Amino acid sequence: MEAFSFLLFCFSLLMAVSIARDTINTLESISDGEILVSADETFALGFFSPGTSKNRYVGIWYNKDPTKAIVWVANREKPLTDSSGVLKVNNIGILVLLDSNNSLIWSSNTTRSARNPVAKLLNSGNFVVQDDSNSGTEDFVWQSFDYPGDTILPGQKLGRNLATGLNRRTTSWKSSDDPSPGSFSYQFDIDGYPQLVLREGTTKRFRFGSWNGIQFSGAPQLKNESVFRFSMISNEEEVYIVYWSVDSSVHQRLQIAMDGFSQRRSWSGGNTGWTTVSHIPVDDCDYYGKCGAYASCDTNHFPMCGCLDGFVQNTIDSSSGCVRRTSLSCNNSDGFVKFSGLKLPDTKGTWFNTSMSFEDCRILCLKNCSCTAYAALDVSKGPNSNGCLLWFGKLMDMKVMTASEDIYVKMAGKDVEAIVRKRLPKFKKKKQKITTAIIWVLSSGILILCLTIIIYRWEMRKKGKIKEERESDDCQHDEEDLELPLFDINTVTSATNNFSADNLLGRGGFGPVYKGILEDGQEIAVKRLSKNSSQGFEEFKNEVMHVSKLQHRNLVRLLGCCIQAGERLLIYEFMSNKSLDFFIFDCEKGKLLDWPKRFCIINGIARGLLYLHQDSRHRIVHRDLKAGNVLLDDELNPKISDFGTARSFVGNESEANTRHIVGTYGYLSPEYIVGGLYSTKSDVYSFGVLILEIVSGKRNKGFIDIDDYFNLLADAWTLLAEDKCLEIVDASIRDSINLTEVIRTIHVGLLCVQRNPEDRPSMSYVLMMLSSEWELPQPKKPGFFIERDVVGDHSTLSNNELTATQVHPR
Ligand SMILES: *[C@@H]1O[C@H](CO)[C@@H](O)[C@H](O)[C@H]1NC(C)=O
Ligand SMILES: *[C@@H]1O[C@H](CO)[C@@H](O)[C@H](O)[C@H]1NC(C)=O
Ligand SMILES: *[C@@H]1O[C@H](CO)[C@@H](O)[C@H](O)[C@H]1NC(C)=O
Ligand SMILES: *[C@@H]1O[C@H](CO)[C@@H](O)[C@H](O)[C@H]1NC(C)=O
Numbered sequence: 001m002e003a004f005s006f007l008l009f010c011f012s013l014l015m016a017v018s019i020a021r022d023t024i025n026t027l028e029s030i031s032d033g034e035i036l037v038s039a040d041e042t043f044a045l046g047f048f049s050p051g052t053s054k055n056r057y058v059g060i061w062y063n064k065d066p067t068k069a070i071v072w073v074a075n076r077e078k079p080l081t082d083s084s085g086v087l088k089v090n091n092i093g094i095l096v097l098l099d100s101n102n103s104l105i106w107s108s109n110t111t112r113s114a115r116n117p118v119a120k121l122l123n124s125g126n127f128v129v130q131d132d133s134n135s136g137t138e139d140f141v142w143q144s145f146d147y148p149g150d151t152i153l154p155g156q157k158l159g160r161n162l163a164t165g166l167n168r169r170t171t172s173w174k175s176s177d178d179p180s181p182g183s184f185s186y187q188f189d190i191d192g193y194p195q196l197v198l199r200e201g202t203t204k205r206f207r208f209g210s211w212n213g214i215q216f217s218g219a220p221q222l223k224n225e226s227v228f229r230f231s232m233i234s235n236e237e238e239v240y241i242v243y244w245s246v247d248s249s250v251h252q253r254l255q256i257a258m259d260g261f262s263q264r265r266s267w268s269g270g271n272t273g274w275t276t277v278s279h280i281p282v283d284d285c286d287y288y289g290k291c292g293a294y295a296s297c298d299t300n301h302f303p304m305c306g307c308l309d310g311f312v313q314n315t316i317d318s319s320s321g322c323v324r325r326t327s328l329s330c331n332n333s334d335g336f337v338k339f340s341g342l343k344l345p346d347t348k349g350t351w352f353n354t355s356m357s358f359e360d361c362r363i364l365c366l367k368n369c370s371c372t373a374y375a376a377l378d379v380s381k382g383p384n385s386n387g388c389l390l391w392f393g394k395l396m397d398m399k400v401m402t403a404s405e406d407i408y409v410k411m412a413g414k415d416v417e418a419i420v421r422k423r424l425p426k427f428k429k430k431k432q433k434i435t436t437a438i439i440w441v442l443s444s445g446i447l448i449l450c451l452t453i454i455i456y457r458w459e460m461r462k463k464g465k466i467k468e469e470r471e472s473d474d475c476q477h478d479e480e481d482l483e484l485p486l487f488d489i490n491t492v493t494s495a496t497n498n499f500s501a502d503n504l505l506g507r508g509g510f511g512p513v514y515k516g517i518l519e520d521g522q523e524i525a526v527k528r529l530s531k532n533s534s535q536g537f538e539e540f541k542n543e544v545m546h547v548s549k550l551q552h553r554n555l556v557r558l559l560g561c562c563i564q565a566g567e568r569l570l571i572y573e574f575m576s577n578k579s580l581d582f583f584i585f586d587c588e589k590g591k592l593l594d595w596p597k598r599f600c601i602i603n604g605i606a607r608g609l610l611y612l613h614q615d616s617r618h619r620i621v622h623r624d625l626k627a628g629n630v631l632l633d634d635e636l637n638p639k640i641s642d643f644g645t646a647r648s649f650v651g652n653e654s655e656a657n658t659r660h661i662v663g664t665y666g667y668l669s670p671e672y673i674v675g676g677l678y679s680t681k682s683d684v685y686s687f688g689v690l691i692l693e694i695v696s697g698k699r700n701k702g703f704i705d706i707d708d709y710f711n712l713l714a715d716a717w718t719l720l721a722e723d724k725c726l727e728i729v730d731a732s733i734r735d736s737i738n739l740t741e742v743i744r745t746i747h748v749g750l751l752c753v754q755r756n757p758e759d760r761p762s763m764s765y766v767l768m769m770l771s772s773e774w775e776l777p778q779p780k781k782p783g784f785f786i787e788r789d790v791v792g793d794h795s796t797l798s799n800n801e802l803t804a805t806q807v808h809p810r
């Protein structure tokens with residue numbers, strides 16, 4: 001009896017030992033019914049039968065999980081039919097699974113051998129073979145983590161070793177009774193920029209999308225969370241994704257289910273069971289190529305599929321997606337259109353370089369005829385090194401996503417222009433087209449009549465033939481739909497504190513400007529025409545005529561006028577932030593306008609000018625565009641002001657000649673200074689100067705290099721040609737610049753200041769160039785590149801026959 005209980009004791013001791021062990025050596029083995037348990041008791045390895053099957057498999061499961069979720073199976077494809085199996089590690093380090101007839105069911109295969117091999121189940125759930133002397137290191141001869149089944153555990157790599165060719169892919173089970181590989185699999189495709197792809201058989205079903213340094217463009221929901229962290233590694237040796245749990249008490253696994261859904265499941269121990277935290281694919285648009293080529297899929301839209309701008313439905317085969325509106329010409333006339341918020345297309349067959357700059361990337365794509373699109377590779381880096389990803393064929397499998405990076409799609413120049421035009425903010429039209437035509441015919445007659453009367457009366461008044469008190473009617477008669485309120489002189493005097501010196505804001509083109517506060521609290525700026533200046537009087541008229549007709553958010557708004565008691569006053573909305581020159585030419589204040597703000601200002605001025613040149617009823621040349629005439633409102637939106645020198649053109653007239661030069665040195669175009677010729681292109685010139693001043697923070701005339709008498713324009717031109725134009729960027733905005741935007745802006749500025757007016761772009765073109773991505777022409781030398789002396793030297797001008805009385809010195 002005693003002997004028996006001693007035996008029993010020995011047996012249970014043996015069992016306890018065998019349960020506790022996590023390692024076997026070449027002399028030991030595991031038979032059906034025995035298990036290995038990892039040191040921390042999380043995982044167990046042994047024989048099991050899945051579902052209702054009677055077959056026996058060797059696998060790994062969670063030791064304490066009541067559901068015994070299997071995370072790895074050794075002999076997936078070749079089950080044991082009875083419980084006679086034995087797992088051993090042989091003396092060169094190969095794991096072998098044998099049946100009762102000693103025939104091989106499964107084996108691990110390794111290229112290396114170990115001198116004193118042991119097999120061990122680690123706490124991570126990784127079953128490894130290593131040399132006993134390497135115990136505790138990561139030097140494994142073989143590891144189960146390299147041969148995933150349908151589950152990826154924390155710390156296990158899903159991906160490839162590019163050096164050895166090892167492809168760690170996951171495959172679903174065939175059924176819950178059969179762990180052999182089913183039809184769904186995940187793997188990193190490396191034909192092109194690596195991407196994680198779900199396949200059914202050999203057919204692509206879903207792409208995670210390319211990794212952009214921050215996220216997968218097709219699965220932004222996969223991100224670092226409270227307990228879940230992951231990394232994506234992609235370098236010359238390896239491409240893989242790996243994740244881990246922040247809280248070791250929360251078990252997590254990624255599993256690809258038999259229906260292809262991949263799910264992240266977690267279990268916090270105990271009997272709570274596993275919960276699905278997230279799964280992929282999420283919606284119909286996730287299914288690969290749902291909409292065909294050059295189309296994007298949007299589940300919030302009906303129909304879900306739509307062609308990208310510049311593409312149209314393929315009429316021959318509508319299921320294949322979209323085709324180009326205009327085919328590429330493959331010369332410099334092609335350009336790029338930017339698309340944001342799209343899952344980047346299939347990267348199969350793409351080319352990439354991890355260190356290239358964004359600009360070089362664009363040029364490379366433009367040069368290669370078969371390149372259809374480009375994008376940055378790693379948006380977490382700056383544009384100088386964010387890498388380059390080029391597509392060559394059709395663009396497949398794009399989905400509208402909220403958080404995604406930009407892609408630049410190559411298109412024919414014609415299509416680029418049409419899209420840019422379409423995307424430009426629309427200007428509000430006063431009236432509808434059909435009625436406008438009728439009204440126009442009727443009203444133009446009345447207008448001409450009115451203007452004749454007005455001009456006649458102005459002339460008469462100058463000769464003193466019309467009495468003062470009747471002048472106050474003038475504002476009303478100015479134009480047919482002009483509703484310019486008249487201000488009472490008493491209102492204005494009390495608002496400006498009787499034009500007190502404290503209220504003086506500055507001096508405009510023809511008289512002082514005062515700040516005022518109306519009784520209702522509204523702030524106004526009052527321009528007061530000098531009484532004795534006949535020159536100013538003409539300009540006053542001019543300004544009333546022009547400004548009262550103009551309505552645009554980038555033009556300063558005239559609130560009313562007052563012609564009474566010998567005063568001629570213009571009442572404007574008050575701009576709290578003064579003028580642009582106040583900021584950009586001042587080191588300290590310049591910091592208040594960072595690059596994004598400056599870029600907005602440049603675009604705002606351009607839109608205001610475009611309105612003057614094209615969209616207002618009369619084409620107007622401002623003639624004195626300069627930093628001092630661009631006012632800034634509370635939100636630093638630019639408003640062009642001071643129309644005292646503006647001149648409108650009628651009909652097809654596009655150019656005029658004057659002997660009376662107005663404007664400001666530094667902003668005047670050569671043809672205007674030298675020949676007195678002005679046109680909208682003279683404003684474009686001034687705008688170009690303004691751009692360069694805004695970017696550089698330096699006045700055009702004041703910018704002289706001591707060693708070299710270059711002016712701002714010449715310097716910018718030279719630096720652009722040498723690819724060094726960042727050198728002229730204002731130091732106070734260097735931190736905030738967007739490199740491509742700045743270079744582009746300088747480039748556009750230089751196109752505007754080209755010497756020949758015909759070479760300068762129109763304002764509509766300027767706006768397009770500022771907002772698009774296509775290749776810009778090289779600017780020719782700016783005006784005054786050679787004749788820079790003309791600008792700096794007064795005498796050159798006064799020798800000229802032209803009078804230059806109104807040229808404001810700077
Ligand atoms: C072992 O071999 C015998 C005779 O060849 C066969 O009948 C038996 O089914 C085999 N056992 C296993 C487990 O394959
Ligand atoms: C292991 O064996 C399988 C099938 O026998 C083979 O396809 C694979 O290349 C082998 N792996 C190594 C690392 O030898
Ligand atoms: C997640 O966080 C870890 C640090 O905990 C970091 O190394 C990793 O890059 C992050 N992953 C992503 C995708 O941001
Ligand atoms: C580019 O090709 C288009 C059409 O093929 C042609 O109309 C255009 O003139 C070409 N442009 C240049 C600069 O060669």
Ligand SMILES: *[C@@H]1O[C@H](CO)[C@@H](O)[C@H](O)[C@H]1NC(C)=O
Nearest residue numbers: 352353354355356357360388
């Ligand atoms: C990637 O771009 C960098 C910088 O332009 C260049 O030096 C390098 O040779 C390129 N690598 C490849 C493989 O083209």
Ligand SMILES: *[C@@H]1O[C@H](CO)[C@@H](O)[C@H](O)[C@H]1NC(C)=O
Nearest residue numbers: 350351367368369370371392
């Ligand atoms: C365009 O790029 C493709 C893919 O890299 C390359 O095979 C082809 O030679 C390139 N063509 C030109 C003209 O550079």
